[in-house]
Amino acid sequence: MSSASIVADVKQRARELDRDDPLAFTRNEFYIPTRSQIASTRLADSDSIAAESEDTSARKCVYLCGNSLGLQPKRTSTRLNQYLATWATQGVQGHFKPVEESPLPTWLDADARAAQLIAPIVGAFESEVAVMQTLTANLHLLMSAFYHPDINGRHKIILESKAFPSDHFAVETQLRHHGLDPATSMVTIESQTSKDNVFTTEEILSVIAAHADTTALLLLPGIQYYTGQLLDVARITSFARERGIFVVWDLAHAVGNVPLALHDWDVDAAAWCSYKYLNGGPGCIGGMFVHDRNSAVTRLISDEKPEEGYTNRLAGWWGNDKGSRFVMANRFHPVQGAAGFQLSNPSILDITSLCASLEVFELAGGMARLRDKSVRLTGFLEELLVKDYGDGGIIGEEERRLFRVITPSDPDQRGAQLSLLLDEGLLETVMRELERRAVIVDERKPNVIRVAPAPLYNTFEECVEFVEAFKEALATAWKMKCRTAD
Ligand SMILES: Cc1ncc(COP(=O)(O)O)c(C=O)c1O
Structure with a gap:
């Protein structure tokens, strides 16, 4: 099988896994930054955030960084505004006076x-x-x-x-x-x-x-x-x-x-x-x-x-x-x-x-359901990174030599995160190239990038998008390294 058809195959599988995911609905509880938002240096106003979030033609970034900072639930601003309204109208009484129809406790x-x-x-x-x-x-x-x-x-x-x-x-x-x-x-x-x-x-x-x-x-x-x-x-x-x-x-x-x-x-x-x-x-x-x-x-x-x-x-x-x-x-x-x-x-x-976010955990039905998806999501990401599909992997032979997954492959010995240990001298370029492609992960010096699909808002398709971007980033980083060594 050619590399292109391997990719087409896994993309199809990812679409099916997302389609059949019983927790797919919780993604819509979050603001997933779009590519243009992630690249922007301007402060957005709340109307534009809401509009862009609903705009299905706006391409989202690939955010796999919930191990560092989780994304913002949409209901956070609703609850915070309710809190602010209580403070604005009740002052100190907010400490002990229940407010009718408020979902918030005193x-x-x-x-x-x-x-x-x-x-x-x-x-x-x-x-x-x-x-x-x-x-x-x-x-x-x-x-x-x-x-x-x-x-x-x-x-x-x-x-x-x-x-x-x-x-x-x-x-x-x-x-x-x-x-x-x-x-x-x-x-x-x-x-x-x-x-x-x-x-x-x-x-x-x-x-x-x-x-x-x-x-x-x-x-x-x-x-x-x-x-x-x-x-x-x-x-x-x-x-x-x-x-x-x-x-x-x-x-x-x-x-x-x-x-x-x-x-x-x-x-x-x-x-x-x-x-x-x-x-x-x-x-x-x-x-x-x-x-x-x-x-x-x-x-x-x-x-x-x-x-x-x-x-x-x-x-x-x-x-x-x-x-x-x-x-x-x-x-x-x-x-x-x-x-x-x-x-x-x-x-x-x-x-x-x-508590706004904990409401979403309740909606999701608790940790056992989230864990079930998380094991499948991280397992899929690992497969895409390391599996030889017969005629090579999604990541080619050469690039595969440039990194190792150091997180245990036994799902009982890990959570959502996979840590990828890169060869010396690649980290900076890989991170820059990922960011250029609107892929957000984090780095831990000296040589690790941490990639964590969060089951509340990440998808199987995003795992494929990440691996494609990572492959390109590795190739560029390797070229740069060779050039510097020459
Ligand atoms: C394992 C671990 N311990 C401690 C901390 C420090 O947390 P804090 O700044 O909230 O005290 C962090 C922060 O990321 C962490 O990852």
Whole structure:
């Protein structure tokens, strides 16, 4: 078969897969930037955005970057305008006065509503989640509550050697905050078998076992940001907990991407952001999970030793029991559950934006349905990138030598994202060439591009469009590299 007929074949298959996709309707819930919008440097007004979004002749860009920043749901502006209308007409009353026909909760209840929507996405009871702060801040808050180093016994924190820098900084500075030296109290896991640092579960477990008696806390990512590897959260959690280690997960790349069952997996605590697969918007409010067993509050909070009634924490008034929050007494009595770890009254702007997107998750029918499509979508993309269709692949033999997929090919070990490791010296040109073709993915230095079809808004046809553009970008980058070497 010629390369042209292979492409024609896969295009036909992609069209059929999109036609038969039970979740195809959620794409229309999002603004997919058009090619001209993506290329433009001018601020668009809302009328033109709406018009262009409805214009079926306007070609859309190929946006495969939900792992970095999710696209904007159309209902976000509707909900934000409703929030603004409440503020404009009600002022401070918006905190507690229900407004007729408004789909929004009072601001006093906005955090509880957000917790209700996020709980099924992370597999938790409502009482176990709080929508609050941002990811790194939440990691610090969790460690401030649950990391209790004992210099002679358990003082170590285990994390991965190539953790996202913010997690690394958080751990390092927590250790120093406690007067400890990261050189002796920080243990980093590095794969002994994979040059891409893709772990086997056994490698992780063996590091935990080796440091079990001296480790207080384990912090790992549900999905590793660089390789896209999904870790076995349940097994690693159980292994570490059996050895007395408090287990925290960074779910930045896992939340809204893969189904999670944090309560059933017995996870101690977790934190996430909401701007990636959750489509809350840049820098939007994050979230935290605290297993019910770690957030109990006894009713006996004595004046002498108040902290004996609950886990001590860095507290603020929004974590105080709702019944006495506004009494303005200076005795902290935390709300039972994760909400008791809140500090400040949350940004309603943020929560409204996040909840608009969480409505779309509800419309889609939940994480299991999304995951079903996601596995097929990412599997299709992988096939297009690597499969030899008999007479070569979509990407020719020569270009195929210029990159490798480093994300595990087992769907159980990945989410939506595929990480493509490029040969030295190609990244800049490949990214520029993709952008020229209105294909949006992201890069992680030194040599990786991350490509993530999000099941809420991406299509099978877009996977084909990406691979065609990637093939051309690789060819150009290779030519440029050879020219520079000459
Ligand atoms: C894995 C991981 N951890 C932490 C962060 C930092 O998040 P934030 O800036 O919301 O604190 C990110 C951001 O992308 C991330 O991907």
